[in-house]
Amino acid sequence: MTQTRNNNTVLVTGANSGVGFEAAAQLAESGWGTVILACRTIEKAEAARAALRDRVGKDVFVTLAIDTSEAKAAQAAADELIARGTIVDGLVLNAGASSSQAHYNEDGVEITWASTLVGHHVLTMRLWEAGLLGPHARIIIAGSEGARGTLPGMTLHDVAGLAQARFGGDKTAAIVALAKTEAQDGFANMHEYVTAKLVVAWWAGALGRRLPQGMTANAVSPGSAPGSNFARGAGFSMKVMMAFMKVLGPMMGMAGSLEAAARRYVDALAFDDDENGQFYATAHPKKLVGPMGRQTGFKHFGDVSLQEAAFEAVVRMTDAPAPSVKLAAQ
């Protein structure tokens, strides 16, 4: 069971838009003492702060700049928090982007992958290393319903098969190659997006194993929420899907509100210690909204060798190993 928790400070990446903005509001409304709005630029964070202050009616917001696709920018954001001495009790690693064409970060990692994995990993590792994760820290990272591999047009890369066929069985090498778009023929936006989110779920599984007792990490899909701005940079097929979902989704039980999407983060931050290293998405295996549940029916999420490969792949992409290896052994 969870020990006494200190819901003082929560950090939300991508807090200027969509689910992240709504989550920041709900977290302030639900009593978190400080909500750090971690956005791509300080100007975006300040604009979000002003809007959130108006909405919530109190100013519990502070701002931070982070480009979650660049390891160096995430390191700078972590340094800033270290200089401030901020203990973080909740990390909502929500930022993520999808683009119709491949773009790359400074280290050659494609942005769909980098925006959700690279900066989030560096930030988490550096805060942990600096002793700035609270003893009962709750880390949640945005997953996607698509990572279940059941959505038409959103098939997953077969990481294990690719590793076997092209990398002598090395799953880490296969994931790094996918993230750099070196292992696939062409760039298919939806394909990359859902596979990156699968790697997110594996990363959370491996991180959960490494964290000291009391802290937890989980991947949480906010569910389908077409009211966000996610489609703006997305490819044609995702744009069409989001538009379709916006109009018909609610009637078909396939799309929900930003309020419900953000509520999943708020609820996941309150999980007990035994909810750790898991992937949470819509409980109903064929729906994209509704009550959230642990994804036990999809065995690929719980594959330890793939979780470990994913974690190691992100370490390789960022040069930010987990301090946990030492801590867990103590």
Ligand SMILES: NC(=O)c1ccc[n+]([C@@H]2O[C@H](COP(=O)([O-])OP(=O)(O)OC[C@H]3O[C@@H](n4cnc5c(N)ncnc54)[C@H](OP(=O)(O)O)[C@@H]3O)[C@@H](O)[C@H]2O)c1
């Ligand atoms: N909406 C859905 O149906 C849905 C479903 C499943 C999962 N998700 C996930 O939920 C999360 C939030 O998405 P959303 O739907 O709320 O979309 P959104 O409105 O587009 O918000 C995405 C946020 O992430 C930020 N971001 C993206 N790349 C970044 C980077 N490199 N550095 C810093 N910030 C970055 C964006 O900042 P800028 O404004 O500066 O671009 C924005 O604040 C994403 O991880 C997404 O994959 C969404």
